[in-house]
Amino acid sequence: MGATGESDCETLDFFFLELAMEAIDLRSFSNLWFWIVLAVLWSTVSHWVVGVPFDMVRRAARGHEQSLGDMHVLANINARRILFIADETGLITTGFSFFLLTTLLLLGFVYGVEFAQAILCLFLPLAIVGWITLRAARRVGGLEPADLGNLLARTRRWIQGIGIVSIFVTSMWGMWVNLNVNVLGY
Numbered sequence: 001m002g003a004t005g006e007s008d009c010e011t012l013d014f015f016f017l018e019l020a021m022e023a024i025d026l027r028s029f030s031n032l033w034f035w036i037v038l039a040v041l042w043s044t045v046s047h048w049v050v051g052v053p054f055d056m057v058r059r060a061a062r063g064h065e066q067s068l069g070d071m072h073v074l075a076n077i078n079a080r081r082i083l084f085i086a087d088e089t090g091l092i093t094t095g096f097s098f099f100l101l102t103t104l105l106l107l108g109f110v111y112g113v114e115f116a117q118a119i120l121c122l123f124l125p126l127a128i129v130g131w132i133t134l135r136a137a138r139r140v141g142g143l144e145p146a147d148l149g150n151l152l153a154r155t156r157r158w159i160q161g162i163g164i165v166s167i168f169v170t171s172m173w174g175m176w177v178n179l180n181v182n183v184l185g186y
Contacts, residue, residue: 027181028118029174038170041122042163045129049156050136051078057152060145072145075152079140086134097127114177121173125166129159 028034047054052075059067086093101124107116136155143151 028115029177030181034118034174038122038167041126042167045126046156046160046163049152049159050075050082050133050140052152054152054156057149057156061149061153068145068149071152072148075140075148079137082134082137086137097130101127117173117177118170121166121170125162128162132158132162 049057052071056067056071056074060071101120104116104120104123107113108120109117132155136151139151140148
């Protein structure tokens with residue numbers, strides 16, 4: 001039973017590994033989960049501007065006093081938190097981010113790893129959004145609530161614009177990759 005039991009266990013392990021690899025398809029652009037993640041990512045990023053939910057900004061713009069106060073407090077808290085993180089770890093975070101983006105760029109487009117291309121299509125625009133959020137956080141301190149609402153709305157429009165371009169470029173590149181894989185067979 002020793003030799004047979006060990007080979008059965010190895011076969012079972014190999015079966016589960018093969019099953020897991022089928023479920024986790026690294027051909028990202030043809031995977032439905034990638035597109036769901038892309039949609040949820042941009043929906044979430046454009047809803048939370050400097051850590052403030054945009055429905056609160058809309059209610060504050062309509063004159064709801066409680067939402068106006070909450071927006072002001074929440075924006076100041078999150079701006080201070082973002083600025084603290086940027087001041088303490090900004091250089092390390094920037095260096096690591098550029099290292100990661102460069103690695104993904106090389107893996108994806110020099111070595112042709114589709115998974116790296118897909119992750120780059122997600123992370124590169126998020127790096128730009130992070131920079132825009134940091135710039136907005138630096139402006140939050142000392143603003144009146146009405147001006148703060150305008151800043152958050154303007155920042156959201158920029159983030160949505162980046163999201164639209166990102167989704168368009170990602171979908172065009174994904175279609176190009178899928179057409180080439182299916183037609184050319186590699």
